[in-house]
Amino acid sequence: MSATTTIIMTAPPSKSTIKLVPAQSHGEASSSQAQNQPPKSQKQMTKAERREQQERQRAAKAATKVAGPQLSGPNQNAAQAKKGAPPAASTSASVKKGGKGPDGKPTKETKETTSDDSARGLRIFSHFGLPKPPGPSKGDIHPAIIRLGLQFSEFKIAGANARCIATLTAFKTVIQDYVTPPNNTLSRHLLTHLSPQITHLVSARPMSVTMGNAIRELKLEISGSDIDLPEQDAKNLLCQKIDDYISERIIIADQVIQETAGTKIKDGDVILTYARSSVVEQVLVGAWDDGKQFSVLVVDSRPMLEGKKLLSVLSAMGIPCTYLLLPSIGSVITEVSTVLVGAHSLHSNGAVFSRAGTALVAMMAKQHSVPVVVCCETYKFAETIQLDSFTKNELAPAGDIFSSFPLTRSKDTLTLNKQPNLEILNPLYDLTPPSSITAVVTEVGVIPPSSISSIPLALGRTTL
Amino acid sequence: MPGLATMETNTSASVSPVVSFDICETYASFLKNEELSAPLAAILALSKLIETSDAGTMLELVKALNDGAGALKASTSNPISLNAGCELFIAFVTLLPHDSASFSDLKLELVRQGQKYAAEALTYRDKIANLALGFIKDDSVILTHSYSRVVMKTLLRAHERKRISVYVTEARPRGLGLRTYEELTAAGIPCTVVLDSAVSYVMDKVDFVLVGSEAVVESGGLINAVGSNQIAIIAQAANIPFYALAESYKFHRLFPLSQYDLPTHTSNILSFPLSPGGNVASPQTTGATKSAHEKSSNADYIRRMTPEQIACNPGVDYTRPDLITLVFSDVGSLTPEGVSQYVVGMFAG
Numbered sequence: 001m002s003a004t005t006t007i008i009m010t011a012p013p014s015k016s017t018i019k020l021v022p023a024q025s026h027g028e029a030s031s032s033q034a035q036n037q038p039p040k041s042q043k044q045m046t047k048a049e050r051r052e053q054q055e056r057q058r059a060a061k062a063a064t065k066v067a068g069p070q071l072s073g074p075n076q077n078a079a080q081a082k083k084g085a086p087p088a089a090s091t092s093a094s095v096k097k098g099g100k101g102p103d104g105k106p107t108k109e110t111k112e113t114t115s116d117d118s119a120r121g122l123r124i125f126s127h128f129g130l131p132k133p134p135g136p137s138k139g140d141i142h143p144a145i146i147r148l149g150l151q152f153s154e155f156k157i158a159g160a161n162a163r164c165i166a167t168l169t170a171f172k173t174v175i176q177d178y179v180t181p182p183n184n185t186l187s188r189h190l191l192t193h194l195s196p197q198i199t200h201l202v203s204a205r206p207m208s209v210t211m212g213n214a215i216r217e218l219k220l221e222i223s224g225s226d227i228d229l230p231e232q233d234a235k236n237l238l239c240q241k242i243d244d245y246i247s248e249r250i251i252i253a254d255q256v257i258q259e260t261a262g263t264k265i266k267d268g269d270v271i272l273t274y275a276r277s278s279v280v281e282q283v284l285v286g287a288w289d290d291g292k293q294f295s296v297l298v299v300d301s302r303p304m305l306e307g308k309k310l311l312s313v314l315s316a317m318g319i320p321c322t323y324l325l326l327p328s329i330g331s332v333i334t335e336v337s338t339v340l341v342g343a344h345s346l347h348s349n350g351a352v353f354s355r356a357g358t359a360l361v362a363m364m365a366k367q368h369s370v371p372v373v374v375c376c377e378t379y380k381f382a383e384t385i386q387l388d389s390f391t392k393n394e395l396a397p398a399g400d401i402f403s404s405f406p407l408t409r410s411k412d413t414l415t416l417n418k419q420p421n422l423e424i425l426n427p428l429y430d431l432t433p434p435s436s437i438t439a440v441v442t443e444v445g446v447i448p449p450s451s452i453s454s455i456p457l458a459l460g461r462t463t464l
Numbered sequence: 465m466p467g468l469a470t471m472e473t474n475t476s477a478s479v480s481p482v483v484s485f486d487i488c489e490t491y492a493s494f495l496k497n498e499e500l501s502a503p504l505a506a507i508l509a510l511s512k513l514i515e516t517s518d519a520g521t522m523l524e525l526v527k528a529l530n531d532g533a534g535a536l537k538a539s540t541s542n543p544i545s546l547n548a549g550c551e552l553f554i555a556f557v558t559l560l561p562h563d564s565a566s567f568s569d570l571k572l573e574l575v576r577q578g579q580k581y582a583a584e585a586l587t588y589r590d591k592i593a594n595l596a597l598g599f600i601k602d603d604s605v606i607l608t609h610s611y612s613r614v615v616m617k618t619l620l621r622a623h624e625r626k627r628i629s630v631y632v633t634e635a636r637p638r639g640l641g642l643r644t645y646e647e648l649t650a651a652g653i654p655c656t657v658v659l660d661s662a663v664s665y666v667m668d669k670v671d672f673v674l675v676g677s678e679a680v681v682e683s684g685g686l687i688n689a690v691g692s693n694q695i696a697i698i699a700q701a702a703n704i705p706f707y708a709l710a711e712s713y714k715f716h717r718l719f720p721l722s723q724y725d726l727p728t729h730t731s732n733i734l735s736f737p738l739s740p741g742g743n744v745a746s747p748q749t750t751g752a753t754k755s756a757h758e759k760s761s762n763a764d765y766i767r768r769m770t771p772e773q774i775a776c777n778p779g780v781d782y783t784r785p786d787l788i789t790l791v792f793s794d795v796g797s798l799t800p801e802g803v804s805q806y807v808v809g810m811f812a813g
Contacts, residue, residue: 264721338721371721438721439683446719447808448683448785450801454808 058420125425128395139196142177144170149204155396158306160344160380161254161278164210165246167201171218172239179231186234187225194219206394209345209353209382217245249379253443254279257375258286261340261441264373269294269337272365274326275355276306277342279375281313284340288319295320297336299329301357303396303426326357329364339365343376343440349385350434350449352376356427359389362436371438378442381455389430396426485516487532488539491546501613502678503549503713504582506536510553511578514571521567522558529554542728542779544687545678548716553578555811588711588794593618596674596709596792602626604671607663610635610689611644612676614709619674620651629654631666635689637774663695667702677710680793682719682807684785684800686710687726690778696787705789712795715807720782733778 300307434449494505533550564570785800
């Protein structure tokens with residue numbers, strides 16, 4: 001083992017040069033150092049020696065960084081295995097990859113130690129993957145989709161409903177601009193044409209359940225479109241179907257939910273809501289317009305602080321509002337009559353996947369016997385079962401980048417995440433267990449969480 | 465005949481004195497039949513309304529039905545089970561496809577269906593009794609609450625083959641538990657009346673709890689005479705099964721989030737008196753209390769609540785689905801989750 005090590009570490013300086021390309025001086029120094037002491041494997045090195053090595057590599061890394069993306073070592077390690085790294089970091093990434101291959105085990109170990117120490121926080125969430133700015137697009141991506149991808153990755157469009165509607169609207173443009181190549185049918189080729197567009201959106205930001213359901217319906221419609229229809233008619237029909245979907249499953253569903261949930265709000269109630277749900281906003285505004293007298297507690301949390309937007313809408317209407325952050329919810333929960341929250345998706349076991357923090361609000365409310373009402377359209381129903389917030393989640397882009405949504409400051413102004421021992425973790429969603437939820441208001445009625453799986457039945461179909 | 469026509473339109477809109485059809489009266493007359501419960505009587509009353517209605521289109525008919533249902537609801541202080549029946553019938557009229565030659569044929573068909581349903585529904589209690597029989601073991605000690613026809617039928621059926629003994633709660637203020645006591649004793653079933661406040665005292669002696677229902681709601685919860693919730697909570701704490709018996713026409717689309725979300729909860733219930741001297745009592749009552757005081761100075765003297773004080777109390781309460789073990793119904797024995805799946809499927813499909 002050590003023999004191999006010797007060869008690899010001390011032999012052709014070229015190898016170590018490859019490892020640390022632009023910082024030749026450091027590279028020479030390290031190889032000479034390595035020559036002086038018989039190189040040991042990780043376990044044999046003392047702590048001081050390991051630290052020394054890390055320092056060397058860190059300095060080398062700092063030197064190799066050409067520009068921009070502050071995705072530091074651990075991110076690169078975690079990410080590069082899966083996706084192509086963004087162009088700016090690609091040089092160091094590929095260098096590292098090259099370095100890993102021939103140098104074999106010891107090198108990998110040292111690399112991993114470095115990444116270990118600073119990526120220890122992130123390692124457990126490494127299966128989420130990290131959001132990246134959309135890389136160079138492969139294939140024929142429609143400009144509307146590119147624009148949408150950028151808007152998603154910068155969180156200019158956020159929220160399950162908003163994203164779905166934006167996606168479908170963009171797809172309408174794509175469909176209208178699409179021309180069936182000769183010797184091909186629309187119903188088959190359009191699907192293959194749409195695939196890279198969808199992939200591009202997914203790479204910008206992981207797809208939401210709403211987008212997934214909508215796209216699945218769209219694909220179904222496309223594959224079922226009549227071959228004999230002239231192309232423009234087929235395209236118009238598809239666009240019409242998209243409009244119908246948005247109208248039925250989102251817009252009108254929201255109105256039905258507004259009426260139904262509105263009946264649960266009575267004069268003198270104190271309604272607590274978390275972050276910002278478009279449906280809940282509609283419900284509260286609708287109930288106020290109906291003349292009901294109630295007050296609202298808006299609970300918010302960093303880093304997204306979406307509640308501020310809801311607060312401005314509600315107070316503009318004259319609704320008495322109180323704004324607080326999530327940690328102080330314990331002091332106000334005894335005053336609350338009902339908790340109204342929205343959802344990102346609804347699962348077969350009755351669990352609700354929603355903005356991170358919703359689970360805390362729901363559980364706290366349950367403890368104090370406050371009914372928790374989730375307002376959710378049926379198209380958010382996912383046939384999967386989810387038992388925890390951990391197996392499937394999304395991380396907000398790391399670091400200080402997310403001090404405000406949408407991004408208003410340049411990425412260069414951040415300082416926090418250059419520290420090697422600090423990793424910032426921002427899961428965007430969490431799971432509220434069905435035991436904490438009292439009722440789910442959908443457009444097909446008010447349903448207890450244990451019967452969520454009967455929603456497809458209520459809609460008259462076997463699959464959603 | 466324009467005169468007759470105006471009279472008819474008047475009746476479907478409101479209870480007017482110049483009437484050939486008064487829905488509230490019809491409902492009351494149906495209720496006189498001991499076998500018929502409120503929802504069934506409502507269904508029969510609404511069928512009668514269709515019979516005597518001169519609506520020419522479906523829209524008019526549905527409007528007339530809704531008006532009739534509204535009139536019925538307004539006439540009673542506890543409209544929940546009546547509502548269940550009305551909603552079931554109106555959903556039947558609107559949701560199910562009907563094919564008939566003409567509109568008057570359709571109306572006749574609807575009336576026929578309504579009466580047929582009511583007749584069949586009378587057999588539901590027997591079905592439920594047979595179903596529940598399997599859960600009653602020999603030598604069971606059963607706790608029941610207030611008076612329920614379907615529970616009576618079940619207990620009498622069980623008594624034919626097995627030995628059972630029954631505790632029944634007094635069920636104040638109406639004291640219907642005493643009626644249960646009389647009927648059971650007459651049938652030869654050993655029965656004892658327990659105070660509403662002694663339920664936790666007796667719970668460890670009981671094998672299971674059996675109650676009837678006014679309505680079963682969409683969450684899978686139960687609406688029944690006040691006191692059922694307490695019994696359910698105590699039963700859960702003592703790990704005793706709590707069974708509810710409900711015919712399928714009592715399944716209701718209501719979803720109360722709490723006790724105070726019930727339609728029967730008014731601002732008067734559990735309200736504090738406005739004047740510092742206690743609830744405003746009529747001179748008669750005050751006089752009676754005073755004289756009663758004078759009559760006896762015993763410490764054992766039993767005081768009674770005044771009617772005003774009783775009026776501040778609820779008549780029904782809501783039992784949460786997680787406290788209920790099973791709901792026995794003519795469609796089978798359902799878990800509370802199964803109830804909501806059934807209701808969602810029935811009303812949304």
